Amino acid sequence: MRKSAILLPALIVAVVVVMSSLFVVDEREKALVMQFGQIKAVKEQPGLAFKIPLIQEVVKxxxxxxxxxxxxxxVTPSDDRRLVVDAFTxxxxxxxxxxxxxxxxGGxxxxxxxxxxxLNAQIREVLGADQVTSxxxxxEERxxxxxxxxxxxRASARSLGLDVVDxxxxxxxxxxQNLEATFARMRAEREREAADEIARGNEAAQRVRAQADRTVVETLSEAEREAQTVRGEADAERNRVYAEAFGADPExxxxxRSLQAYETALRGDNSAMVLTPDSQFFDYLRSEKPAGTE
Structure with a gap:
């Protein structure tokens, strides 16, 4: 009984010591075994590892x-157009x-x-370098x-034991404070472009109207010329027919011709004419004899 009473506490102490000396390194971790602030071991492989209980500690x-x-x-690029930038790494x-x-x-x-x-220092240095504008x-050069x-x-972070991946x-x-000025400049630029487009449109419209007016004048002139030609030919044909008719039977x-003159002069219901009794106008209405015969 007395021997069992001594062995049981000793066994418990031994188990506690063994458990305190064991630690597990996860595959997602790296561990350092520290002793009084000094690095005694590096555990980078996952699995079970050992340390001295109470004296050493593990930092993961x-x-x-x-x-x-x-x-x-x-940041201020080389064109002095300030930009607000943030990043992630x-x-x-x-x-x-x-x-x-x-x-x-500090960890x-x-x-x-x-x-x-x-990172902030490198962002300012790279974006503020010569030949780099906003x-x-x-x-796409971003x-x-x-x-x-x-x-x-990455080069600067090596001193910290870090690897900058991206x-x-x-x-x-x-x-x-610069947005409103930039928007105003953009509006002015767009208004200038719109004014240029309107001016070019008006110029094109004037050219089209001038061409249309010219085409109208040319078309009307050609039509009038053809009409004068047709009228001249018709008048010539009419005169020829009259000449032939006069030559065939002058009487x-x-x-x-007198009948045509009567029809023209006596047109309407209230036609009135004032003529002398011996006027030749009604020769064919006044006598049965043809005009000019004895």
Whole structure:
């Protein structure tokens, strides 16, 4: 009984010591075995590992790709057109020992603060470089600029034991105080373009109207010329017919012309004529003999 009373506590202590010396490294983590602030072992492979109980402690860091959003900053490209920019980055802890030495007990939070400063500095440097304008930032060359920011940030972040996987610009806008001036300039430009289009339209319309007026005048002139020609030919034909009729029977021709004159002069219900009794106008109505005979 006395021996059992001694062995049971000893067994419990042994179990506690063994359990305290074991720890598990997840496949998504990296672990450091620390002893009095000094790194004694690095555990990067998943599985079961050992440490000295009470003397050593285990610090674990995430081995996955992490995300960081930067604060909004203002940059000034080479055309002096200020832009408001923010970005996000994907990064991972590449060297856990260097990471611990760089950030100490601050861990991920301290590392992200320093990484955000690096990113903001590189964004200002790349977007503010010569030959980089606001139009370049907003064009297809934006991708190349983001690669430059990533490469520069990666080089600077190595001292923190970090690997910058990717950097992306989220928004690229004008500052609020510049928006109204920019919109006014855009409106003025559009109004100028509209005025130019209206002027070109009016000019084209005037050319069309002038061409139409010219076509009308030419058409009317051609029609009038043809009409004069037809009238002249008709008058010539009429005179020829009259001449032939007069030559065939002058007396009948005179009689026919007198009837036409009567019809023209006595048209209507209340026709009245004042003539002398011996007027030749009614010769064919006054005598049965033909005019001019004895």
């Amino acid at each position: 860091y995430d081995d996955r790709i992490l995300s960081l959003d930067t604060d909004v900053i203002e 994907r990064y991972r802890i590449a060297d856990v020992v260097q990471f611990r030495q760089a950030v100490g007990v 991920i939070r301290a590392a992200e603060d320093r990484l955000a400063s690096i 139009d370049t930032i907003l064009s 991708g190349a600029l983001m690669l430059r920011i990533r490469d520069n940030a 950097v992306r610009l989220k928004q690229t806008n004008l500052p609020t 009948f021709f005179a009689f026919y």
